[in-house]
Amino acid sequence: MVERQLAExxxxxxxxxxxxxxxxFRAARFGEFASFVYPDAPDLLIYAKWLAWLFxxxxxxxENRAPGQGGIVNGVLPYLPDQGQPPAQPIDPASAALADMWPELRASMPDSLRERFRGHTDHYVRSYATDLANARTxxxxxxxxxxxxxxxxGAVETCVDLIERQPAAYLPxxxxxxTDLLALREAANDVICWSNDVLSLAKEIEHGELNNLVAVLRDATGLGWQAALEVAAxxxxxxxxxxxxISHRLLSGDAxxxxxxxxxxVQLWIAGSLHWHQSSPRYAATPA
Structure with missing residues (x-):
């Protein structure tokens, strides 16, 4: 049901x-991905929409080398307005989908979480317009x-924010x-993104994309693909x-x-993301 609604x-x-x-898009099974990483969500479709939009x-x-001028890479806060404010007029399908999702996404968010999510989303989309992201050397x-x-x-910060839409997990x-909580999020971010790099390497090499941990290690060390892959792992x-x-430290004492x-x-997100990446047809075998 979620997969059909998501595709529609x-x-x-x-x-x-x-x-x-x-x-x-249908083969990727983003609804299944959402069920792996947000297994207790009562409104799974909105989480599936967010994940699908990110991908x-x-x-x-x-892959398509979209231009860095115009579009969401110049920021998305106008499409994520405060409560009671209308969104800016969408300029493309990506911004239209973002504005369409926002009322439902923000409905369960306390003010501080909503502002954090808006900032993380804006930071994410602007990353695509940086010189490093656009370098094709x-x-x-x-x-x-x-x-x-x-x-x-990797937009992981936005996905971790969404864990807090469930009231029991909301952090004031x-x-x-x-400090330890931010360090926990950063470690989770690295685990999720670097695992994605390992599993998406063949797909990215096919499209000439070398912003990948394995490729970075290969170029820096002179290792072959397999050895660089092992270092990344x-x-x-x-x-x-x-x-x-860090988790143990945070949970000890008067937490x-x-x-x-x-x-x-967060632990479920890490495990669920890995499971989906290993089973999704989006990702092919790593080059030899």
Whole structure:
């Protein structure tokens, strides 16, 4: 049911063009993805819409070389207005879909979460217009700037924010802004994005995209693809252990009652994302 409703929504908003694109969208099973990463959500369709929108935008700017001038890469806050304010007039299907989703997305968000989500979404879309994101030199970027870019371009912060739409997992500002909590989110971001890099490598190489952790390590070290892939996997494992250590630290002592359901939600997101990436036909085998 969710998959059908999702495809109908994407076609109505003109996010999909051509029979091949529609087929690829349906095959990706974004509704299933949402059920893996937000298993307790009572309104699963809106989460599926958000995930589908992120991947459609990613394909638009990564694969199709959409121009950096005009469109959502100049910011999206006008399409995510405050309560009671109308959205700006959409200029393309991506902005139209964003404005269409926003009333339902924000309905369950406390003010602080809504503002955090708006900021993270704007930061995400602007990442596609950076010089590093648009560089097409035939070389992968250096490791440190790549990691900074990936933390923005992966949109993980927006997805983690949505965990807090469930009241039990909502973190008030003093908790959400704590040093360990921000470190936890950053570790989760790296685990999710770097795992995506490992599993999407073949797809990205096919489209000439070298903004990928494996490609970055290969260019930096002179390793072959397989050896660079193994180093990337080790980095994912190290960050996963850091995430677990921070989780234990946050939950010890007199912790905010919302921390346990929030951290559970992040753990489910990491596991569910990995499961979907491993099973989705979006991703092919890594090049030899």
């Amino acid at each position: 929504w994407a076609q109505r908003l003109r996010l999909l063009s051509g029979e091949a694109t529609v087929h690829r 459609v935008v990613d394909d638009l700017y990564d 035939g070389l992968a970027p250096a490791l440190a700037p790549y990691i900074t870019l990936r933390r923005a371009s 500002p003093h908790t959400a802004g704590a 080790e980095m994912v494992g190290a960050r996963t252990r850091e995430f677990e250590q 905010d009652p919302a921390l346990a359901p929030f951290i559970d939600g």
